[in-house]
Amino acid sequence: MQPATPFARQKKRRGSDPDSSDGAAADQPNGHGASPSSGEDIPPSILSGLADCQRIDLPGADVLYVPRIFTREESTAFVAQLAALEQWKRPEFKIFGKVHLQGNYSCHFSDGGQLNYRYSGRDNVGQEFPEFLQAIRRRVEAVVRHIDGQRTDAKICPGDGEFQFNYCLANKYEDGNASLGMHSDDERDLFGPIASVSFGATRHFTLAHKRDKSVKRRIDLSDGSLLVMAGDTQRNYKHGVPKMKRVTDMRINLTMRCIRPRDSSRASGKKRAKR
Numbered sequence: 607m608q609p610a611t612p613f614a615r616q617k618k619r620r621g622s623d624p625d626s627s628d629g630a631a632a633d634q635p636n637g638h639g640a641s642p643s644s645g646e647d648i649p650p651s652i653l654s655g656l657a658d659c660q661r662i663d664l665p666g667a668d669v670l671y672v673p674r675i676f677t678r679e680e681s682t683a684f685v686a687q688l689a690a691l692e693q694w695k696r697p698e699f700k701i702f703g704k705v706h707l708q709g710n711y712s713c714h715f716s717d718g719g720q721l722n723y724r725y726s727g728r729d730n731v732g733q734e735f736p737e738f739l740q741a742i743r744r745r746v747e748a749v750v751r752h753i754d755g756q757r758t759d760a761k762i763c764p765g766d767g768e769f770q771f772n773y774c775l776a777n778k779y780e781d782g783n784a785s786l787g788m789h790s791d792d793e794r795d796l797f798g799p800i801a802s803v804s805f806g807a808t809r810h811f812t813l814a815h816k817r818d819k820s821v822k823r824r825i826d827l828s829d830g831s832l833l834v835m836a837g838d839t840q841r842n843y844k845h846g847v848p849k850m851k852r853v854t855d856m857r858i859n860l861t862m863r864c865i866r867p868r869d870s871s872r873a874s875g876k877k878r879a880k881r
């Protein structure tokens with residue numbers, strides 16, 4: 607069963623945001639009787655481009671890719687704001703008792719600044735979303751709902767499409783030497799689709815079937831793009847970002863997620879593969 611409480615609280619708070627400028631920065635909640643797929647809160651140039659949404663042909667997965675959900679100007683502004691965040695950290699992990707540093711920097715944001723997403727044996731309590739990140743989230747939600755309403759070949763949103771993302775994991779890849787190992791985002795606390803937005807350098811993204819090793823796909827995630835992983839994708843596939851030595855520019859990826867709130871002190875029953 608999906609929790610009603612965090613979404614009810616989130617909708618109320620977001621509806622009262624004071625921001626009133628154009629585009630992604632505008633506060634235009636999707637509720638209040640508007641169709642979740644109407645697309646009226648998406649700039650026309652982006653809305654028309656949503657026709658380029660591509661379903662990635664993988665058995666047992668619902669993966670969609672949209673090359674551009676932010677204008678170039680928005681992407682440039684957002685990448686600068688994201689890079690300037692003070693929260694970036696390179697977490698440590700242990701292999702056979704030896705401490706290593708993760709290859710990329712990450713940080714976490716959540717509604718109310720208190721949701722904990724535990725993975726790789728670590729608690730990750732998300733800080734409150736900064737305003738510009740809320741604007742990014744609103745655009746992502748509007749696009750995801752729009753796609754879900756338009757497409758008949760993929761079921762993206764749970765229930766009536768009125769879900770909301772309450773957590774964001776941000777990853778910063780300084781250059782092509784930074785990578786993310788193959789893993790699944792299949793923790794029990796997660797539900798609904800994962801919406802992944804990329805800013806900066808284009809990087810390869812690999813999806814590989816967990817059991818049928820012959821099923822593998824590579825997608826290029828470009829600046830301002832959206833990748834949605836829904837349905838059984840995490841159950842059947844691993845994904846990762848391999849090194850690309852020739853890439854010298856930075857890339858920042860945000861994964862917007864829905865997590866069930868729980869007591870952060872409770873140990874998780876499931877561990878994720880090393881990332």
Ligand SMILES: O=C(O)CCC(=O)C(=O)O
Pocket residue numbers: 775777786791802811827845846847859861
């Ligand atoms: O950087 C990416 O594109 C993937 C990020 C990811 O898979 C994750 O944060 O779990």
Ligand SMILES: [Fe+2]
Pocket residue numbers: 789790791845
């Ligand atoms: Fe992931």
